[in-house]
Amino acid sequence: MPEQRPARRTPAMDALSQDTKSRILDAAESLFMEHGFEATSLRQLTAAASVNLAAVNYHFGTKEELFQAVLTRRLDPMNQERIDLLERYERQAGTRPLSCEKILSAMLIPALRLSRDERRGGKDFLRVLGRAYADPAPFIRNFLSAQYAEMISRFKDAFQKALPHLTKQELTWRLHFVMGALSYTLAGTDALKLMAQVIPHDRDNDEMLLERLAPFLAAGLKAPLGDTKKLELASGD
Amino acid sequence: MPEQRPARRTPAMDALSQDTKSRILDAAESLFMEHGFEATSLRQLTAAASVNLAAVNYHFGTKEELFQAVLTRRLDPMNQERIDLLERYERQAGTRPLSCEKILSAMLIPALRLSRDERRGGKDFLRVLGRAYADPAPFIRNFLSAQYAEMISRFKDAFQKALPHLTKQELTWRLHFVMGALSYTLAGTDALKLMAQVIPHDRDNDEMLLERLAPFLAAGLKAPLGDTKKLELASGD
């Protein structure tokens, strides 16, 4: 592992050839997106990045640490952006509580900006992230929990103010559903091919997707309590 | 591979020791739930099932076919149950369109029944299923698409009748979000540990979970069109 990272200039710092570490991160982002973490081997990854096989272990330690680095590179700035945006909205609102839609915007807009930005990996990263949500590997679960802790806590508070009639527990359930719809949407896998026939998958749709997600989630969050009778489980009529 | 499956009785057909095929399926269901498909090796799987290593290839062909068998065993009956329930509701309603809540019930109740039934694998299977939704492996994606095709088409028609003001495209988006929240909820991973602190994970909560999911999703599906202004993407105020 490198003892330190001297800020010396590489022979070509331009777009043609970034440094080894970035090339590895870019290739990893793309391949983890396409095949998932387990199914991506370091051999195909280093080949795609045009670096030596040993470079991953040298620069990142292990394959798991590489995965965490792939996530951190984009996730930390995005979550910071979310918090900043939320605080800006709160300042603008003064003493009045924010609407659900506004809070959701603070969650979605940074994700949407990221997905538009080719230079920051665009959709690829968000797909990796969406997949990571469903991964059972403990090192992923623990890492995500830690990375999201601050943002989640801020947004939970904001939603609680916007929806004071919901108990803490009820709000937790609903945020759970929100995260589900969001991660599935970001992952863009659509196991059931619901979208494929009706809606082609391109950049414009990715934006419309998040714009349609916000009203859907807002309506769910604001749903009145107990407006549905209990599900009838008896098999008889 | 076995040429045929003679219905001869095994030395012990009782609960103590089912036949080899079932023991493999049960162990696979449990281990795929815990570690995922890729991360589960046939050696730990066959050890957990107390069968010979070669038994999986003998009875199922390959590891992938085993995974499909794990899914089919529970999924086919559950989806048939969903369709039957929907048709019963439709008969009861006569000419009037069904409510969103009713249609959602037809989707959720069979899943809930399965999750309560220890003899049918209970929650374990639903977690495997939820994970499968997010898996990028083509053989899983294609398999799920095929398995769900009929059910999805029926329910899409039903929702379209319940929500005639939604365009086909808009409905597709919203069903996409519904599937997202549902799969994340079934998978029960909760990458962000939202639930852990507030709500212990036990059987009663699994049932409450689906009961809370229905009103949330119904509200989202019924959300009015275009009630939200476009997300403001400009970084400036």
Place this chain on the structure above:
DNA sequence: GCGTGATTCAAACGCTCGTTTGAAACCATC
């Protein structure tokens, strides 16, 4: 109780995996 096909078993096959190694190449500094 023998023959037959289904099933189990221990062992091995060939391959790929993540990681390590130690030497070579590189590059700023003296």
Place this chain on the structure above:
DNA sequence: GATGGTTTCAAACGAGCGTTTGAATCACGC
């Protein structure tokens, strides 16, 4: 142009993988 730390490289390591093999075992019809 020698020094010393950083990075790259080809090669190998040991382990584990999914799968195959061929013989042993079993259950049953004859």
